[in-house]
Amino acid sequence: MRVLTLIVDFVDRRLGVRELFDKELRGYLLPRNVNVWYTLGAVLLALFGLQILTGILLLIHYVPHADQAFASVQRITNEVPFGWLVRLLHAVGANVIVIALLLHMLSVLFMASYKGRREFTWLSGFGLFNLAMALCLTGYLLPWSQLSFWATTVATEAPGAIPVVGDLAREFLRGGATVGGQTLGRFFALHVVALPLALLGLIGLHLFCVKRRGISPPPFGSDYRSQELPAAFVHEEHRGGIPFFPNYVVKDAAVICFFLALLLGIVFFAPNLFFPPAAFEPADPFVTPPRIKPEWYFLWAYQTLKIFPSELIGLGVQGAFMTLLALLPFLDRGPERRPAKRPIFVTVFFLGLLVFVAISVWGHYS
Amino acid sequence: MDAPSNLPPSRRRTFLLILAGGLGALLAGAAGWPLLRFLAPASRGGAEQAVSVPRAAVAAGTAHFFQYRGKPAVALQLQPGEYTALSAVCTHLGCVVQWQEATGEFLCPCHGGRFSPAGAVLAGPPPRALEILPVVVDGDQLRIG
Numbered sequence: 001m002r003v004l005t006l007i008v009d010f011v012d013r014r015l016g017v018r019e020l021f022d023k024e025l026r027g028y029l030l031p032r033n034v035n036v037w038y039t040l041g042a043v044l045l046a047l048f049g050l051q052i053l054t055g056i057l058l059l060i061h062y063v064p065h066a067d068q069a070f071a072s073v074q075r076i077t078n079e080v081p082f083g084w085l086v087r088l089l090h091a092v093g094a095n096v097i098v099i100a101l102l103l104h105m106l107s108v109l110f111m112a113s114y115k116g117r118r119e120f121t122w123l124s125g126f127g128l129f130n131l132a133m134a135l136c137l138t139g140y141l142l143p144w145s146q147l148s149f150w151a152t153t154v155a156t157e158a159p160g161a162i163p164v165v166g167d168l169a170r171e172f173l174r175g176g177a178t179v180g181g182q183t184l185g186r187f188f189a190l191h192v193v194a195l196p197l198a199l200l201g202l203i204g205l206h207l208f209c210v211k212r213r214g215i216s217p218p219p220f221g222s223d224y225r226s227q228e229l230p231a232a233f234v235h236e237e238h239r240g241g242i243p244f245f246p247n248y249v250v251k252d253a254a255v256i257c258f259f260l261a262l263l264l265g266i267v268f269f270a271p272n273l274f275f276p277p278a279a280f281e282p283a284d285p286f287v288t289p290p291r292i293k294p295e296w297y298f299l300w301a302y303q304t305l306k307i308f309p310s311e312l313i314g315l316g317v318q319g320a321f322m323t324l325l326a327l328l329p330f331l332d333r334g335p336e337r338r339p340a341k342r343p344i345f346v347t348v349f350f351l352g353l354l355v356f357v358a359i360s361v362w363g364h365y366s
Numbered sequence: 367m368d369a370p371s372n373l374p375p376s377r378r379r380t381f382l383l384i385l386a387g388g389l390g391a392l393l394a395g396a397a398g399w400p401l402l403r404f405l406a407p408a409s410r411g412g413a414e415q416a417v418s419v420p421r422a423a424v425a426a427g428t429a430h431f432f433q434y435r436g437k438p439a440v441a442l443q444l445q446p447g448e449y450t451a452l453s454a455v456c457t458h459l460g461c462v463v464q465w466q467e468a469t470g471e472f473l474c475p476c477h478g479g480r481f482s483p484a485g486a487v488l489a490g491p492p493p494r495a496l497e498i499l500p501v502v503v504d505g506d507q508l509r510i511g
Contacts, residue, residue: 057404080408082400 021245029241030248031217037107038215040100042252043259047097048203052196054090062142064188066181069144070282088267094136095274096263098297101129110349112337113216114329116236117229121209122329124202131199136295138191141184147276149283150292152187153179154302161311178285214238219337226335293364300356303363416511424449424508429465434510438462439499440472441508444483451510452485453497463496472496 012018030038061080063072076083105125108114114122141152156179159169175182214236217224242248266273274296278289294302305314324331332345339346373381417434419441424430426443431454433439438454440463452472454462461476471488472481479490486495502509 057401060405081403081406083404085400086404 025245026243028244029238030215031238031241033218033221035218039252039255040104043100043256046256051093054086057086066184073143088271092266111219115337118213119329124206126326128202135195138187141187144283145279146281146289147278150288151294161315299360299363303359416509418507418509421506442483449501449508451499451501457494458492
């Protein structure tokens with residue numbers, strides 16, 4: 001303890017870390033009625049951290065070459081000590097991240113936390129969601145299994161429906177006419193360097209926006225009042241709230257532990273939950289396995305393309321939906337945030353959720 | 367209802383810190399062991415076994431390089447039927463020596479160390495001779511090690 005105090009004293013005299021700690025963590029107050037949904041940001045940070053750690057470990061043994069990628073992943077899984085654990089934490093962790101991301105986004109939507117001049121927070125969060133999806137898509141190809149190869153073939157086929165530039169866009173994405181070694185090379189570079197760098201930058205921007213504007217309080221309870229904002233910038237403070245450290249950090253830690261338990265539960269008791277049989281066969285460009293499907297979080301997009309008579313209309317509908325979601329804070333401008341006083345929004349919210357689940361299930365069984 | 371604890375808050379805090387520290391150490395150990403094993407050098411299964419090299423690969427007057435227990439080695443046929451095997455790792459700084467057919471000696475390309483076909487230092491900075499490996503002729507194979 002004494003050594004630790006001496007070290008902190010040494011750093012504090014040079015950088016004033018105690019003052020920083022008191023001001024930014026102990027003195028950072030959150031609304032008293034803050035709920036469990038507010039911890040999902042910290043959960044996502046922890047899960048992204050785990051992805052970076054396991055990703056670096058996998059890079060030690062993974063070979064990004066069409067002739068060796070599958071064998072290198074098999075070697076990681078079957079021969080490298082605890083390689084199976086590192087690989088499963090990475091692959092299953094990606095799925096748990098998507099679950100946490102969806103819950104985070106849905107809770108922000110339901111509580112209308114994007115309101116009150118929080119457009120940048122929402123947009124950076126929306127960007128993070130899309131980056132995470134891109135990371136999932138590019139990472140999916142890397143094991144170079146039949147599943148990887150054909151799911152990527154299906155996914156990269158979609159841009160081909162865009163008029164005029166469709167073929168060019170598809171070839172540019174793949175690095176050639178079909179998925180091959182050149183696709184693996186560019187997906188590898190995107191997955192390992194470009195997208196994680198962009199993700200880290202956007203996480204920084206997102207956290208800055210959250211901290212600078214101030215936490216949006218939950219729109220529940222008898223004390224809650226809708227606010228009209230002054231013309232100038234205002235930092236939303238929560239006087240008399242609970243300190244971020246230690247009170248809220250403990251809550252964050254508890255929910256992080258819950259998600260880690262979920263992740264480890266799948267890794268130990270249902271390791272193949274996200275791996276159909278085609279994930280265990282090496283990629284064969286001449287044999288398409290039957291009933292090839294994208295990952296569960298892309299099923300809605302996959303099925304939407306099949307519902308409409310032309311792929312172009314399907315793509316247009318997806319594009320329109322994503323654009324509407326991105327621009328929501330600019331369209332939904334009323335100050336009211338309480339769900340009970342926004343019946344139309346809440347109805348659309350639950351119907352939208354139902355349609356998303358229904359289309360995904362349809363996509364899975366079609 | 368139980369009587370309130372007489373312990374001062376500082377002692378309770380210390381107890382909780384020790385408890386949290388112990389739990390943290392336990393969890394760190396549980397996570398650290400797989401990490402350590404993952405990063406540990408690959409096991410050298412069968413590393414002590416002899417290596418077989420076809421006799422046909424080692425023609426008279428030529429050198430044949432091969433992997434021996436994870437390191438480069440070289441086999442020579444100095445006289446017809448007379449085989450030698452040496453570690454190909456220079457004893458100076460670990461570079462791999464090259465066979466100079468014209469002069470009949472090994473040259474280390476890094477700092478110009480020269481070795482005889484028997485591995486003895488002829489010139490340059492190497493402090494020791496090349497390690498000699500035992501060779502046994504076994505039919506059409508050379509068993510080294």
